[in-house]
Amino acid sequence: MPNTISALKALDRLREGNLRFSQNLTSLDRMMTYQRRAELTAGQKPFAIILGCSDSRAPAEILFDQGLGDLFVIRVAGNVVAPSQIGSVEFAVSRYNTRLVVVLGHSHCGAVSATIETLLEGEGSESRNIASIVDRVKPSVQPLLDTDLRHDRDALCGAAVRANVRASANQLRHGSRIIESLIESDGLLVVGAEYALETGVVDFFDGVPDV
Secondary structure, X not given: OOOOOOHHXXXXXXXXXXXXXXXXXXXXXXXXXXXXXXXXXXXXXXXXXXXXXXXXXXXXXXXXXXXXXOEEEEEOHHHOOOHHHHHHHHHHHHHOOOOEEEEEEEOOOHHHHHHHHHHHHOOOOOOHHHHHHHHHHHHHHHXXXXXXXXXXXXXXXXXXXHHHHHHHHHHHHHOOHHHHHHHHHOOOEEEEEEEXXXXXXXXXXXXXXXX
């Protein structure tokens, strides 16, 4: 049976879970049962899609205090958007009727830092594959180098993380006819968020409707 949770209800559920996590009140182990695993063999209906970074410090299920089958998670360094990521989101919104997509960046992102180093110091990776990730982050970082942030590496990285999240969320909103149509007519919501490694708190800052 398809998921029927609205985008706003799903967002509330993520916020509540992150509050538990950040306050060390997690309840994740209640979902890690044989019964739950058995239930999921019949199918899944994730209530939210998370496009996040591959960083080992930012596992979506844990920081949102969710269990097996709750989240459809796509992870890639720098939470960048390429055709495979768009296709994965299209699959989930179409197959499971999931109506919330979260692009999740995080503080101290290595992919963002590598991009800044490449732009400021001209030191790129010898790997074409790593360079392809950096190239997708560059458009978000480049405009920030023409501001005073250029002289404060920490502040620059913080601003670049958010700019990169906004860019990825915007690509999802406008890079797919399927996603764009569901946003316009069927309640799909694409939002951007940042996870703070220091506090454990997720801040939803882009595309969140005023309610």
